[in-house]
Amino acid sequence: MAARIIVFALVLLSTTDALRGKGRGKSKGRGSGASTVAVSPPGEVECTKCMSAVMRLLIPHESRGCPGMPNGTVITSTDLRRVPTAYCPTLLPKKRACIAYSFGADGSSDFDNQMVAATCRVLSFDPLCCGAAHRVGPSHDFIPIGLHWFDGLTDSDDPAHPNTTFPVLTLNTIKTSYEHPKVDVLRLKVATKHEWKVLKNLVNTGALTDIFQVSLNLRMEDHDMWEEYRTVLNGVRAAGFFPFYVKPQAGSTYLKVQEGKHMLYSAYEVAYGNDS
Template identity: 25%
Template sequence: MNSSEFQVLLSERKMFRISNVQHLVKIIARFLLCLAFLSLSLPLLKLFHFGQEDNQISITEIDSTSDAMESWSVSQMMTFLESSRMTNRSACNVFYEFGGVVINETFRYKDGQKSVCLDDGLKPAINNCLVYSFGIDNEWSFDDDMAKLGCDVYSFDPSMEEADHNRSARIHFYQMGIWNKNGFLFLDKKRPDVAWKLLTLETIYNKFKSVHGKRVIDYVKIDIEGDEWTVLPQMIESGILHRVKQLAMEIHFDGDDSIDDIRQRIGTLRSLERDHGMIPFDYKSNLNSKGFVQAAPDKYSCAEIVYFNSKFKM
């Protein structure tokens, strides 16, 4: 090979290397361009949902403020009640269920049990605790369990045809109920002797203060078949909740409730936490209550919800 041919060969190899480098640069450039496009596209893709749920709104993506609830459907509000966002389970480190009976042999479902937070500052002190229990209907399992702890239990139910009496040394029954004002509820105008005596929680506390003293109420149980929505606003307004460590309610919704009723009631529950320091730490749906709210037939219409008063949390 002469020098002229050698120079031509070197020139061809040089051009070949340059061509390969240029090709590689183009590949890298295209790759970087694709990465940039993906980084810009992903946030936009998250705004869209594909498939059958395109037009559905996930409850976990909805702001749970009162203003946002104005646009919620009944189904969305009932879903929110059942969601983890309604409760703060981690707020109470240890809680235990007291009372309850099996009411459905098929599903082995237990009803009437109440969760009690056992954290320091909140737990009922053994042999030195005070419990108010509203709504008995001859089902004493919760009251009996709390009495076994050594709590003084004051049990109230105007619907039971029993006179005031002591069920045991610790359990004291009174044929009266809780309401948003003091008075009598006449069930039959023709029979004025058949009436329920009803008092506010504040009045009841003051009535028995001479017996149990100015103690805080370790636990208030309210199971009054839907009338909790009448009682709760008055309890909040009166300020009596500052004397209550834990509050358990069975809440009820039914087919007669309007969407505004449901929205207002959920707002009342949330205001306990937002405005009054009552932290919901347990929520259990009543498994026999599905289908009573026509606008949300797949949701449960009754549930147990329990709060603790954060000012007593140590």
């Protein structure tokens, strides 16, 4: 059953023109499902109150998120450009093998390797790196597709990969193909407007219901997106997730928003747990 997802991805790549039309038709201009935000002049923040709200949403919760381990288990970073991240071992299943999905390697496999070491079945997804689909290890596969709100093709909005089209699938399609009723750990890179919309879609469709912890490589660098950042992170909180590990990313910018000892930066590593 799992092989079907790889076959599907290959079919997508070999029928680009047909599926390009299908994917765009489903997304209705790729703008459906996201909030409409006004465009501010370059360099002007649209919603300064939203920035404060986002900062408060990224304060680690002392008693929720990771039961018995307030900071979880820290994963050492082998890349000087990135700070360590973390996961919550007490939220991993005890009577079955855990399932971990990781989307957007972004040049680092530290998180994926740690999940393998924690005896998880790990699926790593990235359409913009690392070659064709292959078996990384006995319980670790790599699949060159992206996460989206439809099955088809999409165009990259990552400045590092311009004029690039790649295959995408929904989380539900991937879970069904691999016969995974639940995902214990979900790792996402959330930087571009496309990636923020994907996270928002997971919130709005209830796809986070069967997930127990979420790890985000988070970037907030668009001046006109702060209302959307607040909306999406509020949605993650409303879905029952509490941040237990929050660290400003290496090289992130201090955004001159501060309340007491809490300060807002442009990029973070954030680990959430849902112990409800």
